[in-house]
Amino acid sequence: MMTHSVRRAFPWNRFGRIPFAATVVFACAASLACSFSYSSESFSDSSKSSSSSSDSSGSDNARFRDDVTQYTEAYVEAGGRQEESFLAGLGDLARKRGISDWESEPSTWEAIGRGLGRTDVTDAQRTAYEAAWAGGDQEKQNAMARGFAKAR
Secondary structure (H helix, E strand, O other), X not given: OHHHHHHHHOHHHHHOOHHHHHHHHHXXXXXXXXXXXXXXXXXXXXXXXXXXXOOOHHHHHHHHHHHHHHHHHHXXXXXXXXXXXXXXXXXXXXXXXXXXXXXXXXXXXXXXXXXXXXXXXXXXXXXXXXXXXXXXXXXXXXXXXXXXXXXO
């Protein structure tokens, strides 16, 4: 009798645990998004402070590669999964450093591979990230694999 009255008072109970599961999934997703947002903000702040002291193109390129490695590591560790947001973040880093045409530079892709190599990704996860980020470009994937191997 009590169970029946609870169902009337709380009609979502007839759906079982679906609303609860949806709430848990939403909370986890929001948590990851906030975590990555926070880590990329602090990363961005450190990038700004170091960019103000740059004085030559060569050092800008080296700093950009270091930024890319750190950004990749932070992105993967925060659970990032959307290739568009990852690539957009790299574009932002390049603009802040005054780097143009970063996508065609093998050193950028090696730096991404080094960032992946600093994480605990499995070989399957690494391959998936490389394929997604390279967009099917085998040279980019090879460069990431070289960077990954150097980091391990």
